[in-house]
Amino acid sequence: MTARRLQGPAFVRVLPDTWAARHLVPLGHADRCRAVSRWSGGRGVIAGWAAAELSGAPCAPAGAPVEVLLPVRARAPAGVRVRRDRLHPGEIEWRDGIRVTTPLRTAFDLARGEDETDAVVAVDALAFRHGFSPDLLLHFAVRYRGLRGVSRVPGVLGLADRRAASPPETRLRLLLVRAGLPRPQAQHPVRDDVRRRAVWLDLAYPAARVGIEYEGADHTGPDRVLRDAARVTRLVDAGWRIYRYTRFDLRDEPGRIVAEIGRALDHAPSGTS
Template sequence: MDVPGWPLIFRGSAAVGAGLVTARRLQGPAFVRVLPDTWAARHLVPLGHADRCRAVFRWSGGRGVIAGWAAAELSGAPCAPAGAPVDVVLPVRARAPAGVRVRRDRLHPGEIGWCDGVRVTTPLRTAFDLARGRDETAAVVAVDALAFRHGFAPDLLLNFAVRYRGLRGVAGVPGVLGLADRRAMSPPETRLRLLLVRAGLPRPEVQHPVLDDARRRAVWLDLAYPAPRVGIEYEGADHTGPDRVLRDATRVTRLVDAGWRIYRYTRFDLRDEPGRIVAEIGRALDHAPTSGTP
């Protein structure tokens, strides 16, 4: 008898019933109970995100569909807030264990796919679900991340808003889509853009190319105001490696030489001093000389 997930992540009762393991051995050092009647090989613990989703899928008896933040992460669009539960859509009522949130949403068959052996909501449906969240910033971050990763236009989510007009949060979807931009390459870039727009500053261009004629290539700015040549960069952890630091130094120098004013911000700036960011960019736009778009 085949037991889904054996011997890595599986239903304990099914494995015992199939004679693959005894109840006593299941309680031994080789396995760890991660959810009710759901066990994992000890070497997998602590579970990574994909394995957490597999565990929830096994716990659901294969009837569930992983949704929400968990589906976004599983699909390759990292954007979930820290500590977000694994959402699972089930056709029946069930008591959710810790770290799991059970939903009974209506899903069209075309809104369900597979990822790493787990049933998940498709990227479009996932984006629609997250666009209905109460936190507008988190909703825009999710739509941006999924649209960038999967290459769809955010406005496609309006089709879901029409189909499911009675669902909670649907009324806020158009506003989220009005702020979304599928060119954003990371959640902090989205948050930085929203900070500026909500402060009343003009909406910046996203991933703006600046041509470097001498090297016959383009340099891309995270955010930019092309006419006054004000560029804004988010410096994440991937910018801290020695080689990247050296490349960034050359890159910024060439942009400055081309007449650009470059403002570089980190997660600490976003977290601790958002007002300073707004003030600095506001002053840059107020005092910058107007020039033709490069």
């Protein structure tokens, strides 16, 4: 490819010395990571939130930069974070032709973050997607004793739950626990004797028969709304009190959520909460 052609209308410069076909811009996540890898001269390893997303665990905060581990110092272009860190060869894998940290190493790196909520969200999402126990990250904490943020890892693992099926479910659980309420069970099955199969609750206090559901965007389609209505009816018929929350409730009225669940547990039969 000649410099003259790259500077023509068919290509767009996305990073220093890195170009993409115009029809691919704006780049999707995998292509952004591929561009960063190419910018690094193939020496970089995609890490952090970018690695989590590449591995199929969608949990990155909006606007998170593509993080890349490099063996040398380099000035990061816009939208990229360059980091130098100790990395064992067994903690690197290939995804879509890109070198990336393994899910376990990615979870360890994100568990060291300054924001505890984001750290727990990341560990939950990666553990759920890849089926590992969060406690395995303690091995990394021992191996990399002294790295920045390692002291935060045990606290994050104490709050993590591999059964959490989405970041908002994690945030709901943390909201309740930090408010002093008992820790709810994630993805609790309730037997449906009519249909002879389990109905799963996002969060639950089984003894008190209090269930909590997070209603994300995937619950807004007409068919899903009808299925959810029937599902809640079956749960109520089985003696459950169901509380349904959205992203607006989490963002704007966390205190109301805590108050409502607190009252539900207070009003449960004696000894059940």
